[in-house]
Amino acid sequence: MDFAGFIHGERVAGKGAEIAVEDPSTGEVFERFPGLDAAQVASAIASARSAYDSGVWSDLPAKDRAAALGKFVAALAAQRERITDIVVREAGCPRHSGVMMAQVLAPLKHAGDTLKLFLSLPETEENPLPLDERINPMGQVVQSLRRYTPIGVVAGIAAYNFPFYTALWKIMPALITGNTLVLRPSPLTPLSALVFAEAAEAAGLPPGVLNIVVEAGLEGGKLMSSHADVDMVAFTGSTAVGEQIMVQAAPTMKRLQLELGGKSAQVFLPDALDQVLPNVMGVCMAHAGQGCALGTRIFIPEESKAELLPQIAGAVASIRVGPADAADTQMGPVISRAQVARCEHYVKAALEQGGTVVAGGARPEWLGDGFFFQPTVLDLPDNSNPAARDEIFGPVVSVIGYRDLDHAVAMANDSRFGLSGYVHGKDRKAALDVALKIKSGTVNVNAGVMSAYASSGGQRMSGIGRERGIEGLRIYQQLSCLNIGGV
Structure with a gap:
């Protein structure tokens, strides 16, 4: 690979430790390239922060964001055979097995369905005040609304078992709701994530809206879950790592969405x-x-x-x-x-x-x-x-x-x-x-x-928050109550 990151709309060569991608079917390394270092991950966070604060994405009407992301999904769909080849090689998923549908075809369908679902949701909803509370003690008629807005900068960390799918679980809800995103794939399966850079270019996403960071170690990942400019961490992976993310995110009170281990x-x-x-x-x-x-x-x-x-x-x-x-x-x-x-x-x-x-x-x-x-x-x-x-x-x-x-x-x-x-x-x-x-x-x-219309998520040590469905979209939004009184 000639690049290991996508930062502020530009492909970036790594300056950090080497990524060695193994073929699980043979045990052989088939791709080597330098990953990003911590400073480069920090620059990706800064890019996402700048893009969010500028309003270049968050201020767009939802239908315009959906149109841009529709082009993004179409660019990915055009590469589905190549993405399949990558997943077979880096994740070791059998090409001709039934589970391959969940690796590529299902996430592509869910990506489009996520856009449709979000566009069906209201930006504001009325709180169900009882009739006797709709007139306050001062005699004013009041209305109470729930208002949904983007949360800010999201750090998305994907898993190795379904690398393309778990990455899209972060990308689509984070971006359609108006946030900007820094995505970190597993260093075991980084290649499928770099295809997202090509799709972002093809769709014309504004610089900084989607950033991708591939690193060999953990320093950048720790930065993504602790940096003050990150507002939310969405992670799919082990419970042990989820526990660490909670600790790292606690000092800045980040929103967390964690889908962790199971023993079903x-x-x-x-x-x-x-x-x-x-x-x-x-x-x-x-x-x-x-x-x-x-x-x-x-x-x-x-x-x-x-x-x-x-x-x-x-x-x-x-x-x-x-x-x-x-x-x-x-x-x-x-x-x-x-x-x-x-x-x-x-x-x-x-x-x-x-x-x-x-x-x-x-x-x-x-x-x-x-x-x-x-x-x-x-x-x-x-x-x-x-x-x-x-x-x-x-x-x-x-x-x-x-x-x-x-x-x-x-x-x-x-x-x-x-x-x-x-x-x-x-x-x-x-x-x-x-x-x-x-x-x-x-x-x-x-x-x-x-x-895409039904959410999933864990209880106890299997995580917090939900992915997919209405709940999986709302978790990427801030909720504020807007109370309005008549004169």
């Missing part, structure tokens, strides 16, 4: 055990288990485990693991050698605490130097096992037996996370009754929704 439960009612096998396989094949909302804890009736576990083992063993670009690959690599080691660590910890490996459990040596881990199923004695407590972020699924549905719900809620949850049951009333007891930001009953 899938509860299978006794009448839906035929759904266990496809859902277990689906977790592993969903980008090698690298999804924060994936249901990696499988709760089935205790008396059914002996019959189901051999079937699950056979199904998982049939998953074709291989390079991301191979036509028959159903599950590709994880992102790095460190992530392989993390999977190995949790399998070992599970065994030490009474668990059993039903399938997989090791690195497939026959696949060369790529960052592969076998699709793995663990039979755990209870929900206290380390493999059931911590987010592994790999193709490792834990099967846990429950005595009755109250026991299943109790275990599902016995987690520091609360990002998503799943309930499967042919008796929809019974399944809904269970779902209403699950403490999670999203609960899916026999189906899921992937839409």
